[in-house]
Amino acid sequence: MRLGKFGLVGLMVCTGSFANAGQVESQDVKMINLAHQSGCVTCHAISGAGKGPNGLKPIGPAWQDVARKYGRDPDAKAALVTTVLHGSSPYQSHWKGEVSGVAMPPNSVVLNEAQANELVDWILHLAD
Numbered sequence: 001m002r003l004g005k006f007g008l009v010g011l012m013v014c015t016g017s018f019a020n021a022g023q024v025e026s027q028d029v030k031m032i033n034l035a036h037q038s039g040c041v042t043c044h045a046i047s048g049a050g051k052g053p054n055g056l057k058p059i060g061p062a063w064q065d066v067a068r069k070y071g072r073d074p075d076a077k078a079a080l081v082t083t084v085l086h087g088s089s090p091y092q093s094h095w096k097g098e099v100s101g102v103a104m105p106p107n108s109v110v111l112n113e114a115q116a117n118e119l120v121d122w123i124l125h126l127a128d
């Protein structure tokens with residue numbers, strides 16, 4: 001099963017606070033598909049296991065680490081959506097020394113603002 005590949009089985013266990021597990025699962029599948037289609041998984045793993053889906057060290061931070069860093073900050077989401085759409089600055093890296101990539105390229109060619117919003121919202125809840 002696909003989800004196991006990303007270590008999401010553990011995540012599913014942790015999302016017990018949701019009323020309908022079926023809905024959670026379908027949102028996970030939808031967001032994982034969107035991340036694949038948008039090329040995010042080339043550089044990001046979902047869990048902090050240390051390796052990307054291709055077995056190599058991830059270029060960007062694992063998304064559970066992103067959730068741990070910003071999940072409690074109410075202002076983070078808008079800034080992250082902007083970063084996802086327009087890219088990050090190599091001069092103001094938020095993950096310097098923690099990840100092998102220096103900056104994220106703009107992703108607005110592969111996903112629109114609504115999709116970026118939905119994806120970031122999902123990412124920010126991965127540490128729940």
Ligand code: HEC
Nearest residue numbers: 038039040043059060088093094095096101102103104107
């Ligand atoms: C070419 C590699 C690459 C791709 C493709 C990529 N990212 Fe990133 N991403 C990075 C790097 C490198 C960073 C760390 C940037 C930094 O240090 O500030 C990052 C950081 C992030 C962050 C945290 C930003 C911050 O300010 O801390 C989020 C959220 C994120 N990426 C989401 C995505 C999403 C969603 C996609 C797909 C639409 C995506 N990334 C595609 C390389 C990538």
